[in-house]
Amino acid sequence: GENVEQHPSTLSVQEGDSAVIKCTYSDSASNYFPWYKQELGKGPQLIIDIRSNVGEKKDQRIAVTLNKTAKHFSLHITETQPEDSAVYFCAASQGGSSASKIIFGSGTRLSIRP
């Protein structure tokens, strides 16, 4: 079955700098890769997603890149702000009815230093 590894587990960056979180997946049939942000005591919120027919997607300060050959995808946050501090999860699934088997990474705790 699918396995998703996420690195690093913790990340501290200076406010205004960029942050990068990386994930690798094992099942080449996976074709949908969402990223979630979870604030303390709340449910994860989708922040960006990418499908396997796209190599990069950007939404303001957030971007995701996908390398299908290497089976890895990354989240990039530029010009980080204090409100970016949270836990971030990557995930992989095959979509459609198989989306029930979405597999999550173990999470990255991002801290933004003032």
Add this chain to the structure above:
Amino acid sequence: DGGITQSPKYLFRKEGQNVTLSCEQNLNHDAMYWYRQDPGQGLRLIYYSQIVNDFQKGDIAEGYSVSREKKESFPLTVTSAKKNPTAFYLCASRLSSGNTIYFGEGSWLTVV
């Protein structure tokens, strides 16, 4: 407002008691899920349901039970048999034609 509502937000259970966590969604989503999250850990799938009156076990179903009598409701019962049930429980849902899973705000369960 459309969304996923979990209740209660905080629940305390005595040893030997069953407790039920509620999850209601008004998004007209077909699939619903329950995840468990331990402090500082990732998400583990307990049960999921793709249609009414049908559900499947996830990776850690032992000691839990669910029902799906209505499309909008997917309650989770943590039985007295469950060892170490203290955790943060997350309900989620998805449209069958879509890929994205949306989460509720979670319920904290503490065994006292």
